[in-house]
Amino acid sequence: MTPDAVPLSGSRFQTEPARLYREMRRDHGPVAPVLLDGGIPAWLVLGYRELHQVTGDPVLYSRDSGLWNQWDNIPDDWPLLPMIGRDQPSVLYTVGERHHQRAGMIAKALEGVEPAVLRRHCERFADELIDAVCTAGTADLVGQYAMLLPVRVLARLYGFSDDESSGLVTALNDMIDGRERALDGQRHLGRSMAELVAQRGAAPADDVVSRMLADPNGFTEEEIIQDLMVMTAAGHQPTADWIGNSLRLMLTDDRFAASLFGGRHSVAEAMNEVLWEDTPTQNVAGRWAARDTQLGGRHVLAGDLVLLGLQAANADPQVRTDAAAFTGGNSAHFSFGHGEHRCPFPAQEIAEVIARTAIEVVLDRLPDIDLAVPADSLTRRPSPWLRGLTELPVRFTPTPALGGNRP
Known part of the structure; x- marks a missing residue:
């Protein structure tokens, strides 16, 4: 690893990530040396073409974390362990035919979700959350809404009761933020999934977990527990940030003003622009080189960790010659x-329905909504992995609660 490796931490991932990625690309090219917590070296892929190369070659750039050449330097309490995958037999870290089987099992279980049922759950939970704030005239649409909605919907689809979903939000946020509470969050999530899998093993129902258990390929309960943890983490926090980032864009950009006053035509446009310009999942760990290779002018050694710089690749000037053509x-x-x-x-598709429904319910329920603070005072969570707001304070004319009586 080069001596000028960039620490993958610090306030700039909150305040100016786009500029930071541009500087890293200028100084290091499409593949930059970085340091994770504790000085652990890795490569961050910034280039669109290079990222396409890495993700399109699962043999050379494997998902098998056992290949990592840094395991001897990783302490047992390393906060990024939940994101790296040691001793995690989930779909993320299996390869070859077994991975295809597990991915197929997950896809089939999720395909069984009826679109009308999904929409109904989304609207009900969104209305309940708006009911809790609509009479006050002010709200934090992140803490009181976006951070609560996706996990409630997913928990219901999986087979949890509404009461059981409440403890999952904190656990997920702790795990994904990769800080001191990450391992506790992972353990809480694992216990919750194990209890649900045991319940559905004894009494199947019409839900995602029951369909996973019924898959004919014979997956163990532990494999299904691990996959449920991945599905929940990947489905909740990025979707919550997709909601928050899209609402921020619509509240701060004049192009979307019409949608805030009775229209919906720009919701999909705002959501897609966020995926290009302000994507919730900024960086992903990772891939491991199966042998020595060259990538973006760098000599990558066997066992090196390669991180996927999704947001940096989305903004790669080598492919983004016309920004307008890459949104819409x-x-x-x-x-x-x-x-x-x-x-x-x-x-x-499930994430998009949750996010779009969340935004549409806000537009339906909260008239004359506006930011309650200056736009430039909004802050982001301190994570290089996920990009989301710490809060989104808004004000609006108080309205009566629906109480479950949506027209």
Whole structure:
């Protein structure tokens, strides 16, 4: 690793990530040396073409974390362990035919979700959350809304009761932020999933977990527990940030003003622009080189960790010659990944329905909504991995609660 490696931490990932990625590309090219917590070296892929190369070659750039040449330097309490995958037999870290089987099992289980049922759950939970704030005239649309909605919907689809979903939000946020509470969050999530899998093993129902358990390929309960943890983490926090980032864009950009006053035509446009310009999943760990190779002019050694710089690749000037052409209806971004380990299409569709419904319910329910603070005072969570707001304070004319009586 080069002596000028960039620490993958610090306030600039909050305050000016786009500029930071441009500087890294200028100084290091499309593949930059970086340091993770504790000075652990890795490579961050910034180039669109290079990221396409890595994600499109699962043999050379493997998902098998056992290949990592740094395991001897990783302490047992390293906060990034939940994101790296040691001793995690989940779909993220299996390769070859077994990975295809597990990905197929997950996709089929999610495909069984009826679109009308999904929409109904989304609207009900969104209305309940808006009911809790609508009479006050002010709200934090991140803490009181976006951070609560996706996990409640996913928990119901999986088979949890509404009461059981409440403890999952904190656990997920702790795990994903990769800080001192990360391992506790991972353990809480694991216990919750194990209890649900045991319940559905004894009493199947019409839900995602029951369909996973019924898969004919014979997956163990531990494999299904691990996959549920991945599905929940990947489905909740990025979707919550997608909601928050899209609402921020619509509240701060004059192009979307019409949608805030009775229209919906720009919701999809705002959501897609966020995936290009302000994607919730900024960087992903990772891939491991199966042998010595060259990537973007760098000599990558066997066992090196390669991180996927999704947001940096989305903004790569080598392919983004016309910014306008890459927003609108263009979905060639990396926000859902690429290759055989990309987010399954049914999961993408569920996330989009949750996010779009969340935004539409806000527009329906909160008239004359506006930011309650200056736009430049909004802050982001301190994570190089996920980009989301710490809060989104808004004000509006108080309205009565629906109380479950949506027209």
